[in-house]
Amino acid sequence: xxxxxxxxxxxxxSLFVTLVAAFFTLPLLWLVLTPFNPxxxxxxxxxxxxxxxxxxxxxxxxxxxxxxxxxAILGLGAMLIVTLVATMSAYALSRADVPGRDFLIYAxxxxxxxxxxxxxxxxxxxLIFYLGLIDAHLGVILVFTGGLLPTAIFIMRDFVEGLPRSxxxxxxxxxxxxxxxxxxxxxxxxxxxxxxVAIWTFVxxxxxxxxxxxxxxxxxxxxxxxxxxxxxxxxxTPIITLTSxxxxxxxxxxxxxYLLVNWRYGFRFFGGIKR
Amino acid sequence: MxxxxxxxxxxxxxxxxxxxxxxxxxxxxxxxxxxxWLSFTNQTLTGVTAVAPRFxxxxxxxxxxxxxxxxxxxxxxxxxxxxxxxxFGSAIVGQAGLGLLIAWAFYRxxxxxxxxxxxxxxxxxxxxxxxxAFTWMAFLDRxxxxxxxxxxxxxxxxxxxxxxxxxxxxxxxxxWRGTAFSMLLFSSALATIPPSYLETAEVVGASGWQKFRxxxxxxxxxxxxxxxxxxxxxxxxxxxxxxLTGGGPTFxxxxxxxxxxxxxFQFFEFGRGxxxxxxxxxxxxxxxxxxxxxxxxxEVGT
Amino acid sequence: MARIALDNxxxxxxxxxxxDGVSLTIEDGEFFALLGPSGCGKTTTLRLIAGLEKPxxxxxxxxxxxxxxxxxRDRDVAMVFQDYALxxxxxxxxNIGYPLKVRGIPRGxxxxxVTEVAESLKIAxxxxxxxxxxxxxxxxxxxxxxxxxxxxxxFLFDEPLSNLDAKLRLxxxxxxxxxxxxxxxxxxxxxxxxxEAVALADRIAVLNEGRIIQVGTPxxxxxxxxxxxxxxxxxxxxxxxxxxxxxxxxQTARLEGKSFRLDITSWREPLAAKLxxxxxxxxxxxxEHLTLSPGQSPRTLPGExxxxxxQGAEYLIIVLVDDTPVxxxxxxxEPPALERRVWVQVDxxxxxxxxxxxxxxx
Numbered sequence: 001x002x003x004x005x006x007x008x009x010x011x012x013x014s015l016f017v018t019l020v021a022a023f024f025t026l027p028l029l030w031l032v033l034t035p036f037n038p039x040x041x042x043x044x045x046x047x048x049x050x051x052x053x054x055x056x057x058x059x060x061x062x063x064x065x066x067x068x069x070x071x072a073i074l075g076l077g078a079m080l081i082v083t084l085v086a087t088m089s090a091y092a093l094s095r096a097d098v099p100g101r102d103f104l105i106y107a108x109x110x111x112x113x114x115x116x117x118x119x120x121x122x123x124x125x126x127l128i129f130y131l132g133l134i135d136a137h138l139g140v141i142l143v144f145t146g147g148l149l150p151t152a153i154f155i156m157r158d159f160v161e162g163l164p165r166s167x168x169x170x171x172x173x174x175x176x177x178x179x180x181x182x183x184x185x186x187x188x189x190x191x192x193x194x195x196x197v198a199i200w201t202f203v204x205x206x207x208x209x210x211x212x213x214x215x216x217x218x219x220x221x222x223x224x225x226x227x228x229x230x231x232x233x234x235x236x237t238p239i240i241t242l243t244s245x246x247x248x249x250x251x252x253x254x255x256x257x258y259l260l261v262n263w264r265y266g267f268r269f270f271g272g273i274k275r
Numbered sequence: 276m277x278x279x280x281x282x283x284x285x286x287x288x289x290x291x292x293x294x295x296x297x298x299x300x301x302x303x304x305x306x307x308x309x310x311x312w313l314s315f316t317n318q319t320l321t322g323v324t325a326v327a328p329r330f331x332x333x334x335x336x337x338x339x340x341x342x343x344x345x346x347x348x349x350x351x352x353x354x355x356x357x358x359x360x361x362x363f364g365s366a367i368v369g370q371a372g373l374g375l376l377i378a379w380a381f382y383r384x385x386x387x388x389x390x391x392x393x394x395x396x397x398x399x400x401x402x403x404x405x406x407x408a409f410t411w412m413a414f415l416d417r418x419x420x421x422x423x424x425x426x427x428x429x430x431x432x433x434x435x436x437x438x439x440x441x442x443x444x445x446x447x448x449x450x451w452r453g454t455a456f457s458m459l460l461f462s463s464a465l466a467t468i469p470p471s472y473l474e475t476a477e478v479v480g481a482s483g484w485q486k487f488r489x490x491x492x493x494x495x496x497x498x499x500x501x502x503x504x505x506x507x508x509x510x511x512x513x514x515x516x517x518x519l520t521g522g523g524p525t526f527x528x529x530x531x532x533x534x535x536x537x538x539x540f541q542f543f544e545f546g547r548g549x550x551x552x553x554x555x556x557x558x559x560x561x562x563x564x565x566x567x568x569x570x571x572x573x574e575v576g577t
Numbered sequence: 578m579a580r581i582a583l584d585n586x587x588x589x590x591x592x593x594x595x596x597d598g599v600s601l602t603i604e605d606g607e608f609f610a611l612l613g614p615s616g617c618g619k620t621t622t623l624r625l626i627a628g629l630e631k632p633x634x635x636x637x638x639x640x641x642x643x644x645x646x647x648x649x650r651d652r653d654v655a656m657v658f659q660d661y662a663l664x665x666x667x668x669x670x671x672n673i674g675y676p677l678k679v680r681g682i683p684r685g686x687x688x689x690x691v692t693e694v695a696e697s698l699k700i701a702x703x704x705x706x707x708x709x710x711x712x713x714x715x716x717x718x719x720x721x722x723x724x725x726x727x728x729x730x731x732f733l734f735d736e737p738l739s740n741l742d743a744k745l746r747l748x749x750x751x752x753x754x755x756x757x758x759x760x761x762x763x764x765x766x767x768x769x770x771x772x773e774a775v776a777l778a779d780r781i782a783v784l785n786e787g788r789i790i791q792v793g794t795p796x797x798x799x800x801x802x803x804x805x806x807x808x809x810x811x812x813x814x815x816x817x818x819x820x821x822x823x824x825x826x827x828q829t830a831r832l833e834g835k836s837f838r839l840d841i842t843s844w845r846e847p848l849a850a851k852l853x854x855x856x857x858x859x860x861x862x863x864x865e866h867l868t869l870s871p872g873q874s875p876r877t878l879p880g881e882x883x884x885x886x887x888q889g890a891e892y893l894i895i896v897l898v899d900d901t902p903v904x905x906x907x908x909x910x911e912p913p914a915l916e917r918r919v920w921v922q923v924d925x926x927x928x929x930x931x932x933x934x935x936x937x938x939x
Contacts, residue, residue: 030413114307116559119512123306174723175650209404258397
């Protein structure tokens, strides 16, 4: 009886794992094969003669390339602002005797979970419109900063709290001014946290669709996410070779960054479990 | 160390926080308040109502909640029903359920199998929206898509997924997309259970199911709750299915998020769009407050 | 002149009075200990002197200057933290040299001074390593080096030895004492370990619940603890305390417990001046001042043997007197032949008497 149960469990487990593996692999097969297939279609075909020609198509397409550049601009812009502001804020929330500190933190979580991009698309559009920042990179960067800051502060705060106060106190007693203490002791020690926040921000903005979709419409300004969408919804059949390789190219930086963070810091932070 | 030691003076601390406060006020609190106001007007982007919007009271809401017509395709009730099914199927059953199953299956197993599966699931989560949507369009294509190819191989009928079963398609798509978070959360929750608890149960003769029901489930109950609230919130707000079905065909897969977008930006009717957005915000608020209540309870009870 | 004066200093954290009206004077060059159980306010007092906390009341003076409103860097003090606070991202050289760097001293000079200090502390070969690569004892020396290198007026140590294992702790004790003696710098250190305080300090302040209970040399605190709290804190094992009643009859004085009568007529006069007949008191006597008597006498207490513990060169006997455990240190390495009922001999010259509230009577 025990043996039968044992075998049943093993079989069930193997079956389950196979199904899960299939479920998560099958859709991606097309994405990893088609860009290398000169005859790319919607079907999964192992390319007879794998080639990089499709990618050359992408590189030759100025619209596509400019869109990638726009994505980079948005990503880097948001990344810089968010990292800096989040670090300062997290530090202040941890070390300064700001009144209502705990309330502030809970309020931040609350508001940022409630006022999502989808729920707030209308007033955000109007706000940017009235600020005259429609179709401008700055508008999008500002909106993203506002949306991503609360979570970024959360992540940074964990890092800052993990720093023993005795480091700062020892620096102060040794004779450092607050500025020296911040520069010599704090910044180097929270740098890992800043890297995580920077990458997390960049990845979120790089792949975002809705906000750029409603705020950046002209072909010169739209980022790659919107560009790809326009590629495959345009009237007529999309050019599979071009679009699939463009899509893969677009996804590449995210995958590379994920590998980097995972290798250096393990998974906890990317998992958003610290949300 | 003593708490409250003043490393930063109050003034400097406040200055450090000023940029955040500015951003939060402008881009979070501001829109939150503004959209309420908008929903009571007939504001549009162009035309006379752009420069001189009128206060129309609850007219927009009445239009939304006109119970006579609201369930017809393209109306608010229809979108609400779609979202409800979507959230139930994709968030609760799909992501939370599948995430828990995977975490449980690999509980206390190490090795390359676990790494491979986890990596695959996480890949589905981190690849950008547009790429994933495009990939799934190819996957679900009636003639050339991989899924139908597999079905035909198994001598099963192939389905025109995106046309005939759009809601089901996006449910499965979103489950595929989001399972990673639940899987990771449950994985770390399970890791906190001391193995000795389960070994004791094993020794007294409990079966796998009994172990789950009597030991594991009670210990991670709070995590399950937290996870469900979070994925519900995110799933409810997700816009990505738009990239796959556009809300169609004929609004069969129009979620609230997509409905908001269409009403607000098709004809730029911001008053009406605002009303729908308010409904979204209120639902979000309810979910977020529940989440906070659970967090608070966890802190107190631990 | 690095004299430190605390004048009625208090520190409140919300409703909690961590330090409550502490007044203290520490002389130049003294090795001073702040001793007490956790939460007694000793660390807070130290941090007040350092300037890491601001007092809610009172003034603090260092070297004759009122420093109450000055930030730490203007007080010319150095502090070694319990966790040493060596910055993980800097080399030991840069760690030790940090106070010099913030004072704008050029790199070459920093290296010279650091090397000098490191050599005197015997860690010169560790200068190019990082804190994580050093052992506990070495980290402690590095932290001390950082305090020494800029020649402050005062050293402050927060539980400097509690992170070391027992053997290292003894070595570090002698190292610190020797160092302080050589440098002659006023030193205040905080500890909860009374053996440490007694071994190292010139004078000790015993604190409890934010207040100073007694200040004195180790000898004074040992010989004349002012309260039962101090009595039971100093000494290992601590002083035995037995509640009983004072009986003054005619020309005699007696202590009466539930099961004993102890003659203390030699103390009659001073006692009669302070207490009434029948007053409730607490008898205090140290384990090292008790012996066992072959038979009963007016100077003995009846006790029931509880346990006999060998301790190397001596025996620790625990006996129940009036249901109170009483420890006795017997200096012998022969196991004593004991029966269940024993007689504990008290030397009247070595006893302490406390009132019911814990205050010393004689």
